[in-house]
């Protein structure tokens with residue numbers, strides 16, 4: 001047996017570094033967070049070879065006193081907290097006093113800094129954790145940190161570094177997360193001498209567009225909700241047409257910090273459940289602001305996870321805020337939002353102090369009032385029907401231009417929302433049929449119909465045995481009575497057969513209602529009168545979630561006159 005020994009300090013640092021400094025992107029994250037904590041208004045990042053050769057971050061923040069430079073590189077030395085109550089209410093990104101020491105132990109690091117009142121800058125360097133003496137240097141107020149040759153002294157770790165392109169990709173992602181949360185700070189990202197991103201001070205929606213593309217912003221609804229003075233959610237929730245196959249555009253920030261959190265992502269998944277088709281992944285950028293005392297950020301070495309004091313309350317709040325934002329009727333559907341979301345006034349600038357904390361920072365996505373509309377338009381945003389195209393689409397004219405509606409998809413959503421409402425208030429109203437509609441049924445279906453009469457009646461259906469191997473629909477759900485009632489009854493029985501009668505109303509209610517609505521919605525090739533088409537448009541305006549059908553496909557599009565002019569190269 002080997003005797004127990006205390007590990008040398010450097011080795012302890014290197015072990016700790018493993019937790020915080022996984023790759024160049026982790027270095028970049030720590031340096032960017034330090035710059036923001038120092039109140040920087042402009043941050044420039046220069047990477048070489050994906051950051052493996054060099055990560056260089058320069059800011060115009062508060063700077064470090066010459067006498068404290070060595071402390072900045074010492075473990076457990078921080079200017080951000082001094083006590084346990086400070087930690088519990090922490091509002092800065094950093095608080096452990098560990099990042100620079102960890103990075104310094106596995107790289108060649110140099111730090112040049114100057115406070116506003118210092119006559120000149122000072123610098124200090126460290127190589128593999130051995131810290132040199134501070135020296136006078138030249139630079140304007142602010143801080144520059146250069147980290148070179150990551151893992152030069154720990155070859156085993158160095159082997160885990162990936163290709164330059166992969167490491168740069170991780171750095172770009174870290175940069176994106178930090179920059180999304182701080183649109184009031186200007187950022188530049190250079191790689192191997194070339195500028196790869198250049199972000200001026202802008203408003204929150206413009207920042208999202210600059211980093212993730214304007215399509216996302218145009219097809220998103222603004223989210224804005226507050227609860228009990230301790231919770232506040234803002235951001236953009238992408239609509240179905242910017243959903244993706246991978247969950248690669250889901251950004252959740254808690255008090256300005258990017259996090260991966262199951263409570264939050266579950267709430268988002270649930271809010272989108274009815275809007276998205278199959279495995280489609282929503283795109284969103286959401287900022288939750290919460291009293292720092294109600295969330296523990298000290299649970300993960302890289303602070304990418306958090307723990308909420310009351311996860312249930314946060315879940316409910318986020319779920320409902322998102323559901324409300326996403327359920328806007330066609331009167332407020334994504335296309336109508338799009339132009340407005342990007343027209344924001346530039347975020348106000350001001351001086352920063354640590355007291356004006358990260359927690360108080362909250363990007364605003366609030367909508368300014370839509371442009372002037374005539375009174376008529378305000379009432380009927382989807383305009384008036386012009387014609388029906390190939391028995392599938394309704395064409396309408398509104399103030400902006402042309403509206404195209406998939407009539408079956410839109411009608412399906414309207415019916416589904418009606419069914420949902422009536423189920424919520426006790427059950428769907430039944431309408432007796434003048435002539436019962438009989439259909440052939442298997443013995444199992446007959447049995448299901450007899451055993452589950454109550455559930456079936458709550459759904460607005462009345463089925464009875466009409467003879468051997470035969471069922472009859474005697475009453476149909478009132479909103480659907482004009483549709484294919486036999487198809488509808490068969491659909492309900494098929495759902496019950498597959499999932500059990502008790503489950504269809506509990507966890508499969510939406511699927512069941514969608515099936516029912518589909519059987520009753522207008523079919524292709526039914527020609528509609530202008531009055532019917534206008535009635536459809538009016539109902540869409542009133543209906544929640546009418547921007548997408550029950551399967552997550554869009555139900556309508558707006559082609560503006562400007563879009564049409566572009567198509568015809570007019571006015572160029």
Ligand SMILES: Nc1ncnc2c1ncn2[C@@H]1O[C@H](COP(=O)(O)OP(=O)(O)OP(=O)(O)O)[C@@H](O)[C@H]1O
Pocket residue numbers: 030034035038059061062063064071072073077078079080093094095096097098099100101142143
């Ligand atoms: N860019 C910077 N501008 C001004 N001060 C800085 C900067 N970077 C680091 N510092 C100072 O150095 C100290 C140590 O930084 P370090 O990142 O190691 O720890 P921290 O940010 O306090 O905590 P954490 O380990 O959680 O990041 C900070 O507390 C801060 O006072």
Ligand SMILES: [Mg+2]
Pocket residue numbers: 030033034093094095099100
């Ligand atoms: Mg730090």
